[in-house]
Amino acid sequence: DYLRKRRHNEIFKKNGINSMPSLPIIGVAHHLIKKTPADMIEFTEEVFKNMGKTCNLWLLDQATVLTADPVFIEPLLSSQKVLTKNNLYELLTPWLREGLLLSTGSKWHSRRKIITPTFHFKILEEFVGVFERQSNVMMDLLRDKADGKTVVNLYSFVCAMALDVIAETAMGVKIQAQLQPDLPYVKAVRTVSSITSARFVSMLQRFDFWLWLTANSTYKQLHSNIALMHDFTGKVIEERRKLLEQNIKTKLPEDQHNDDEDVGRKKHTAFLDMLLLAEINGQPLTNNDIREEVDTFMFEGHDTTTSGISFTCYLLSRHPNVQQKVFEEIRAVIGDDKQRPITLHDLQELKYLECVIKESMRLYPPVPSIGRYIEQDVYLDGKLYPANTNVTVMIYHALRDPAYFKEPDQFIPERFYSDNNEKINTFAYVPFSAGPRNCVGQKFALLEMKSTISKILLHYELLPLGEDVRPVMNLVLVSSNGVNMGLKPRLYNN
Numbered sequence: 304d305y306l307r308k309r310r311h312n313e314i315f316k317k318n319g320i321n322s323m324p325s326l327p328i329i330g331v332a333h334h335l336i337k338k339t340p341a342d343m344i345e346f347t348e349e350v351f352k353n354m355g356k357t358c359n360l361w362l363l364d365q366a367t368v369l370t371a372d373p374v375f376i377e378p379l380l381s382s383q384k385v386l387t388k389n390n391l392y393e394l395l396t397p398w399l400r401e402g403l404l405l406s407t408g409s410k411w412h413s414r415r416k417i418i419t420p421t422f423h424f425k426i427l428e429e430f431v432g433v434f435e436r437q438s439n440v441m442m443d444l445l446r447d448k449a450d451g452k453t454v455v456n457l458y459s460f461v462c463a464m465a466l467d468v469i470a471e472t473a474m475g476v477k478i479q480a481q482l483q484p485d486l487p488y489v490k491a492v493r494t495v496s497s498i499t500s501a502r503f504v505s506m507l508q509r510f511d512f513w514l515w516l517t518a519n520s521t522y523k524q525l526h527s528n529i530a531l532m533h534d535f536t537g538k539v540i541e542e543r544r545k546l547l548e549q550n551i552k553t554k555l556p557e558d559q560h561n562d563d564e565d566v567g568r569k570k571h572t573a574f575l576d577m578l579l580l581a582e583i584n585g586q587p588l589t590n591n592d593i594r595e596e597v598d599t600f601m602f603e604g605h606d607t608t609t610s611g612i613s614f615t616c617y618l619l620s621r622h623p624n625v626q627q628k629v630f631e632e633i634r635a636v637i638g639d640d641k642q643r644p645i646t647l648h649d650l651q652e653l654k655y656l657e658c659v660i661k662e663s664m665r666l667y668p669p670v671p672s673i674g675r676y677i678e679q680d681v682y683l684d685g686k687l688y689p690a691n692t693n694v695t696v697m698i699y700h701a702l703r704d705p706a707y708f709k710e711p712d713q714f715i716p717e718r719f720y721s722d723n724n725e726k727i728n729t730f731a732y733v734p735f736s737a738g739p740r741n742c743v744g745q746k747f748a749l750l751e752m753k754s755t756i757s758k759i760l761l762h763y764e765l766l767p768l769g770e771d772v773r774p775v776m777n778l779v780l781v782s783s784n785g786v787n788m789g790l791k792p793r794l795y796n797n
């Protein structure tokens with residue numbers, strides 16, 4: 304073990320990577336044991352300040368390279384050889400199994416090949432109506448809070464809305480998370496997301512055995528809720544497969560299996576339908592194959608956009624000039640009729656809003672860190688990196704690097720103008736990651752965020768009420784005291 308650690312440290316040193324002084328066996332775990340999740344942003348900042356933008360920490364006997372340096376991020380994320388996720392992702396395995404986020408090797412390759420086209424422009428166009436309908440529900444729910452005085456934690460409203468959107472687009476099912484929050488599937492998603500996030504930031508709870516031993520009821524709650532979710536998605540898949548087979552047999556046009564609400568309108572295709580039709584090496588996917596992909600969308604596709612929408616609205620509430628500029632753009636593109644459905648074309652025209660969202664995700668990236676595992680010795684940018692190394696890209700810190708972003712803590716959407724001279728380095732701005740394992744859902748996410756935020760601003764003015772956010776790096780970025788603001792109905796006098 305000593306020799307292994309020495310080899311790692313020597314190789315790192317050659318690459319200009321410092322290793323933090325560590326103790327035998329435990330490494331640097333003693334620095335972390337008393338840290339709370341809320342301390343982690345500051346702790347990592349301190350580490351980078353003292354050790355450099357890429358450095359190594361021994362966590363027990365595991366080499367863990369932390370980086371916020373685009374010079375290293377570029378070869379790492381571009382590599383076709385380092386595609387495996389690190390052990391932190393194991394927390395998600397019981398729920399997501401080997402879906403696209405967690406799978407690796409040839410399984411990941413073949414799945415990525417069939418999933419990428421499911422985000423085709425034409426398909427996304429069909430989803431715009433879902434964004435519209437679900438954000439309209441949220442507008443109704445916000446109405447009695449919008450008195451200009453009440454402090455609203457927008458996060459919980461957006462979260463239920465985003466869950467409705469992803470259930471309908473991924474599975475073709477209306478789960479009514481906003482209107483019936485007590486539905487078992489909805490509660491199960493919330494419970495499993497929150498237990499998994501808590502485990503992500505607790506060194507001890509990460510280990511299954513320890514969770515079972517010290518928090519048995521949480522352990523049981525986690526697994527019974529996962530079983531419930533698998534059961535639910537499994538049944539949806541079975542039903543849609545039957546329906547599809549029936550439709551093929553009777554050659555019914557797609558829109559004849561509409562439910563009541565959709566009568567008269569072409570029913571949109573869900574991701575699940577495309578997976579039912581997909582083949583790998585001439586073989587269709589099994590229900591279990593499809594389930595892990597649908598579950599992955601359910602997880603990856605709602606907490607992330609919730610974080611993005613909530614933090615953007617928060618920043619707008621604190622920057623009235625920017626809010627006014629966005630509002631004017633929305634009014635110019637969409638008009639004053641709050642009931643007029645927002646089209647894909649409208650969303651594409653909202654250029655300033657896009658800059659605002661990009662800048663919000665720079666200050667508050669919904670996915671604040673990602674990880675890779677180096678399985679075999681590998682050369683990145685001509686330098687050797689030893690096998691059995693975890694790497695964590697600290698997206699949160701990279702996006703506030705003054706070497707790449709002037710006044711990095713300021714909210715300046717204009718830096719994303721396409722004609723801005725201050726060209727943004729692709730690997731310095733990675734909220735959706737980059738390279739072969741980048742976010743497959745990023746276009747969907749951007750459209751959903753644009754659609755929801757423009758709906759909110761058409762209906763309400765956002766006011767700087769309540770405590771400022773305290774960002775915490777969970778699986779996604781959250782705020783420990785909520786994402787607070789006030790709302791006031793918009794009046795259109797001029």
Ligand code: HEM
Pocket residue numbers: 388403404405415599600603604605607608611668669670673674733734735736739740741742743744745747748
């Ligand atoms: C603002 C919203 C979002 C952000 C910031 C975001 C960010 C990311 C990031 C950083 C990754 C790389 C993860 C890693 O390397 O471990 C990723 C992967 C992924 N995202 Fe997103 N995401 C968002 C929304 C979505 C949505 C809406 C979907 C689905 C509808 C989605 C589906 C996925 C999937 C399936 C992967 C795995 C891709 C692969 O490994 O090939 N994401 N996302």
